[in-house]
Amino acid sequence: MAAPTDNPGLPQAGQTGKGTxxxxxxxxxxxxxxxxxxxxxxxxxxxxxxxxxxxxxxxxxxxxxxxxxxxxxxxxxxxxxxxxxxxxxxxxxxxxxxxxxxxxxxxxxxxxxxxxxxxxxxxxxxxxxxxxxxxxxxxxxxxxxxAPEILANEGLLTKKGPSDHDRADMEVGFTAVDRLGELDIGQAVVVVNRHVMAVEAAEGTDAMLARCAELRTKRYRFRQKKLGVLVKAPKPGQEERIDLPTIGARTVEMAAEAGLAGIAIAANSVHLAEREKAIARANKLGLFLIGEKRDEDG
Amino acid sequence: MAAPTDNPGLPQAGQTGKGTxxxxxxxxxxxxxxxxxxxxxxxxxxxxxxxxxxxxxxxxxxxxxxxxxxxxxxxxxxxxxxxxxxxxxxxxxxxxxxxxxxxxxxxxxxxxxxxxxxxxxxxxxxxxxxxxxxxxxxxxxxxxxxAPEILANEGLLTKKGPSDHDRADMEVGFTAVDRLGELDIGQAVVVVNRHVMAVEAAEGTDAMLARCAELRTKRYRFRQKKLGVLVKAPKPGQEERIDLPTIGARTVEMAAEAGLAGIAIAANSVHLAEREKAIARANKLGLFLIGEKRDEDG
The missing domain is CATH 3.40.50.20 (Rossmann fold)
Structure with a gap:
């Protein structure tokens, strides 16, 4: 039998300590x-x-x-x-x-x-x-x-910014994720030429981008130009303490493989993993990465 | 030079004929x-x-x-x-x-x-x-x-009908396709346990069902029971003369492979290809197939 202590539920000296x-x-x-x-x-x-x-x-x-x-x-x-x-x-x-x-x-x-x-x-x-x-x-x-710095902030993060054409795709994308979020569906869409090409549900962003790369090869083979935007935002009222949407270097690479022009996320509510690496990768691949202030923030 | 005719643009005798x-x-x-x-x-x-x-x-x-x-x-x-x-x-x-x-x-x-x-x-x-x-x-x-008969009619087409659980999934699904249609996104969703598991956009229904089969294997392995519904309906205001959503025997087979309990379509606005074969396949695989009257029809 272990020696009694005043309160065995509390941490002992030498353990990680209170407030850990x-x-x-x-x-x-x-x-x-x-x-x-x-x-x-x-x-x-x-x-x-x-x-x-x-x-x-x-x-x-x-x-x-x-x-x-x-x-x-x-x-x-x-x-x-x-x-x-x-x-x-x-x-x-x-x-x-x-x-x-x-x-x-x-x-x-x-x-x-x-x-x-x-x-x-x-x-x-x-x-x-x-x-x-x-x-x-x-x-x-x-x-x-x-760690407030893990949230992607507002504004352009890369050298390249969105064109007017990309901005139109972004607008369609943010409208779509807002509406989808109300149905508790996914956190991301891909928009090409103002048309929602893919919607993320249970399969996750990577699987959606892989699908877009495949569709792109099949359907849009004649277009060499980078086209389309990945838009990612939390659902309205989402449990923000656990599962905010996240992008990182891998997301940038997969967006490039899908032929997209860039990635737009809702500013201050999407995690940016490997921040420096993700931005460097986007710059190298010629994609834009931008944090957009959404109405609901204001 | 060809011999002149009164009106060379009109059909000649022996051709398929006027009104073809x-x-x-x-x-x-x-x-x-x-x-x-x-x-x-x-x-x-x-x-x-x-x-x-x-x-x-x-x-x-x-x-x-x-x-x-x-x-x-x-x-x-x-x-x-x-x-x-x-x-x-x-x-x-x-x-x-x-x-x-x-x-x-x-x-x-x-x-x-x-x-x-x-x-x-x-x-x-x-x-x-x-x-x-x-x-x-x-x-x-x-x-x-x-050929009005190519539209799937209202009512249950198979021996098996939806359970109350399936009906709840159908309700979520029809709400989702209506909302998605307003954004000109896809014509179909898969709903499992009242949660939208997949949304069809450019990839088409077959690719979406294949994805669900894969997700099901990974995520829902412990459930042997048929669960979930494919819901398909036209977009509001869709060009109905060309591309009404269509289901057929292959759709039934892929829904079965995805472990779904059945398929619900908007009555009188979805094409049912290979009608007898599709219904026979659904009966054999134990899926339901039902045409639901939607509010907008009334």
Whole structure:
């Protein structure tokens, strides 16, 4: 039997310490952007990497642990050990492959909750996850409240800017994502010649851009010119603490492969991963990248 | 020099004759459904098959000719020879592969027109094609004005009907296609558990269903049950004379591969190709097929 302490639930000396920020990390470098921002403000961090998703090179710079999808018991025991009460959830994840799902006893307890995730749109699922943590005494906070710099700001980010033709495509695109968002459908569209060529739903932005590249080859072979715009914006009323739309260097590359002229995002509400790399890639490939202030911001 | 006639523009004796209906045929059996309906009313037909698209076995039963994409001169000379002034355009086509495009001098004359097709949504392109024929003295008429039976009617077409759960998915789907149609985007969505899983834009229904089958395998592996609905309806104000949405036996098969419970279409405004075969396939695969009366019909 362990020696009694005054309050065994509180962190012990030598642990990460009170006020530690938990970062539940998916892929890419955004978890480290959040970690650096917290550390710069003197706040300790503990990063929990989702195995198969988080980048070991990124998170191993910080105090960290690993969990598999389904290891909910392990997740809460790590949160408790690190004495974290605030959690940032950041970085893209792909849904679990059921064949490789490791379910611990902590997860078995919450099967009724997991079942509710199967119904309804992404917004509903994300709200459920936030509520799930909050009911257990944790607070989920937005990554940008720790690291405002991860949001793509307003204005042109690249050397090249949109032409009038591109601006017309952008206008159609923003109208479309707004309307689609009201139906809880996706966060992105591709517009070519003022026509919505593709709509993102469950397949994600990369799969949509790959489809556009294929369509472009088939249907628009005679046009060599870069044409069309990827428009990305959050849904109206979206749960902004978990899953803001994100673009990065890979998005820029795939947009170039689809023959697009550029990418327009809603300013201050889309994450820009690998900021410098993404902008450099866009400049090299001759694409524009622009943050547009939307009416609803004003 | 040819011998002069009173009016060389009019049809000669022995040709197909005045009042002949021209059927510009894409793939599938719908061209023959239209041809049979016209012939049953005593109206002669002349079928112009688009090479690589129209089914030789289908159109060779009728007086017919062939054209390649781009042989606009040949098209008009066939229409004139057959003395047709009314045209039905029917059957799915894929856009031309530019490498194999045969362009005749008739097409070269209309390059400015062809260029206008590159801009804007499908509706605009279809309206342009109708106007193009009309400016040359031809009338484009809807296939269903000749053969009303090609429209899927109201009511349940299969043994199995939608469950309450399916009906909830259908409701979400019809709302979504209506809203998407206002943006001139696609004619179909897939809804699973009241969530729009996929939206059809330029890629077409088959590609969307293939994507759903893939997503389903990845994300919904643990669900064996048929779940979700393909909802298809015309856009509000769509050019109904050319390109009404169409479903057929292949659509049923792909919906089954995507794990869907059934297909719901807007009654009396979606073409049902291979009617008997499509319904038999749905019955065999355990899917429902239903025509829903929409508010705007009432």
């Amino acid at each position: 920020l938990a970062i539940l990390a998916g892929g890419g470098n955004l978890p480290s952007v959040v970690a650096e921002a917290a550390l710069a403000k003197g706040r300790p961090v503990f990063v929990i990497g989702l195995r198969g998703q988080a980048d070991e090179q990124v998170i191993s710079r910080y105090p960290h642990g690993w969990m598999d999808w389904g290891q909910i018991g392990r997740l809460f025991s790590m949160l408790e050990d690190a004495a974290c009460t605030e959690i940032v959830i950041i970085g893209p994840v792909t849904r679990p492959d059921v064949k490789h799902l490791k379910v611990d006893s902590g997860a078995l307890k919450i099967i009724p909750f997991l079942k509710t995730l199967g119904t309804g749109g992404d917004d509903r699922i994300l709200s459920s996850i936030v509520r799930f943590f909050e009911e257990r005494g944790y607070r989920v906070i937005g990554a940008s409240s720790i | 209906l021209a059927i510009l045929a894409g793939g599938g059996n719908l061209p023959s459904v239209v041809a049979e309906a016209a012939l049953a009313k005593g109206r002669p037909v002349f079928v112009i098959g688009l090479r690589g698209q129209a089914d030789e076995q289908v159109i060779s039963r009728y007086p017919h000719g062939w054209m390649d994409w781009g042989q606009i001169g040949r098209l008009f000379s066939m229409l004139e020879d057959a003395a047709c002034t009314e045209i039905v355009i029917i059957g799915p086509v894929t856009r031309p592969d530019v490498k194999h495009l045969k362009v005749d001098s008739g097409a070269l004359k209309i390059i400015p027109f062809l260029k206008t097709l590159g801009t804007g949504g499908d509706d605009r392109i279809l309206s342009s094609i109708v106007r193009f024929f009309e400016e040359r003295g031809y009338r484009v008429i809807g296939a269903s004005s000749i």
